[in-house]
Amino acid sequence: MIVDFRSDTVTRPTEAMREAMARAPVGDDVFGDDPTVNALQERVAREAGKEAALLVPSGTMANQLALRAQTSAGDEVLLHARSHILNYEGGGAAAISGLLCRAIDSADGALDGARLSSLVHDGLDPHHAPTRLLCLENTHNGCGGVVVPHASLAVAAQAARASGLRTHLDGARLWNALAVTGQSLREAAAPFDTVSLCFSKGLGAPVGSILVGDHSTIARAHRFRKMLGGGMRQAGILAAAADHALTHHRARLAEDHRRADVLARALGELPAAGVEYGPLHTNLVYFTVDAAHPLRRDGDLVVASAAEHGVLITGGGGRYRAALHLDVTNDGLTHAIDVLRRLLV
Numbered sequence: 001m002i003v004d005f006r007s008d009t010v011t012r013p014t015e016a017m018r019e020a021m022a023r024a025p026v027g028d029d030v031f032g033d034d035p036t037v038n039a040l041q042e043r044v045a046r047e048a049g050k051e052a053a054l055l056v057p058s059g060t061m062a063n064q065l066a067l068r069a070q071t072s073a074g075d076e077v078l079l080h081a082r083s084h085i086l087n088y089e090g091g092g093a094a095a096i097s098g099l100l101c102r103a104i105d106s107a108d109g110a111l112d113g114a115r116l117s118s119l120v121h122d123g124l125d126p127h128h129a130p131t132r133l134l135c136l137e138n139t140h141n142g143c144g145g146v147v148v149p150h151a152s153l154a155v156a157a158q159a160a161r162a163s164g165l166r167t168h169l170d171g172a173r174l175w176n177a178l179a180v181t182g183q184s185l186r187e188a189a190a191p192f193d194t195v196s197l198c199f200s201k202g203l204g205a206p207v208g209s210i211l212v213g214d215h216s217t218i219a220r221a222h223r224f225r226k227m228l229g230g231g232m233r234q235a236g237i238l239a240a241a242a243d244h245a246l247t248h249h250r251a252r253l254a255e256d257h258r259r260a261d262v263l264a265r266a267l268g269e270l271p272a273a274g275v276e277y278g279p280l281h282t283n284l285v286y287f288t289v290d291a292a293h294p295l296r297r298d299g300d301l302v303v304a305s306a307a308e309h310g311v312l313i314t315g316g317g318g319r320y321r322a323a324l325h326l327d328v329t330n331d332g333l334t335h336a337i338d339v340l341r342r343l344l345v
C-alpha cells in the first residue's frame, strides 16, 4: 500500500469530478468566451465579496499577478520571512515585478501592526524603495500549516492600509483555515485588496487557482496573465473541476484535519519524534526526529526508509512533513502510523 503524504496537491480527480469536467460547456477563455470559467469567476468573486476574479493555472501565478498588478519595479513589498511568495516562487517577485522584498519573521505567521507601520517607507526619501504592498498568508505553510487568527491579520492589514499600502493574502489553503474557524470567505477576504485561493490543494481539483479583487486590479492581472503565458483556451474543463471541488469537497476538509490530528497524536507518543501540532493546525503535520536516532545518525534516512514501506513524506535534516488530503483513507492512515511507529521507535 502506498500512502502519499508528500502534498495535498497529489490528489487525483474523482469520478464525479471527471464527469463534471466532461459535461462542462466551454469556449475560448482568452476571448472571454468560456461560460464555465466565467461562472466560476463570478461565483468566487461573489463568495469572497470582491468585484472580480481571474482563474489562473497555479497559486504561484495568482500571487505573482497580485504583486505585479499592485506595484511598480523598484517598489518594496513587506512579507513574512517564511512565506511561500518569498521562499518558494523562484524569485518571481524580483524577476517579474522588480520588487525589493523585506521579510519580517514570527513563529506563528502573524505580523505585528505597529512593527509593520514602523517599517513603511513613504517614498519621500530617495534612499528608500517606496513600500507599496503587504502580503500575508493563511493557513501559514512555513509556520507549520497553522491558521493565523483573523483578528491579527485584520490588524496588520489595517495598519498597512493606514500607511497607504495595498494588501494581499496568499490564501492557497484559506479553505482549510475556514474549515477550522467557521468563518465565511467574505469575512476572511474583507481586510485585503486581493486574495489568491487554490483549488488544486485540499479541495482536490487537478489544476487551478484564482485571484479575487477589485475590477481595475483584476483587469491589470488579466493583462499580466496574458503576458506570462497564463491565458488558457477551453479552460472550462478545469473550471468545472474547481466548481465541483468547491461544492462537494469543502465540507470534507474537516476529515483531513481530524486525520492529521490522529497522525500527530500517534507521532507525539514516539520517544524519537517531536510534533509541531496544536489547536490551530489543519492538514499539515510537521514533525522532528532526534539527531541520535539510527535513521539520522549516518545521514538522513527517514524519508527514504518511510518510502521503502510505502509511506511518502517530505523534509529532511530532522524536520519532516505529512500532508493529509482527499486520497488518504482511514486504512492508509492506519498503515502509515504502523510504519512510522516501527521506524521511529
Ligand SMILES: Cc1ncc(COP(=O)(O)O)c(C=O)c1O
Residues within 6 Å of the ligand: 057, 058, 059, 060, 061, 063, 084, 085, 137, 139, 141, 170, 172, 173, 198, 200, 209
Ligand atoms: C502557501 C502557498 N502559497 C502558494 C502556493 C503555490 O501554489 P502552486 O503550487 O499552485 O503554484 C503554495 C503551494 O504549495 C503554498 O503552499
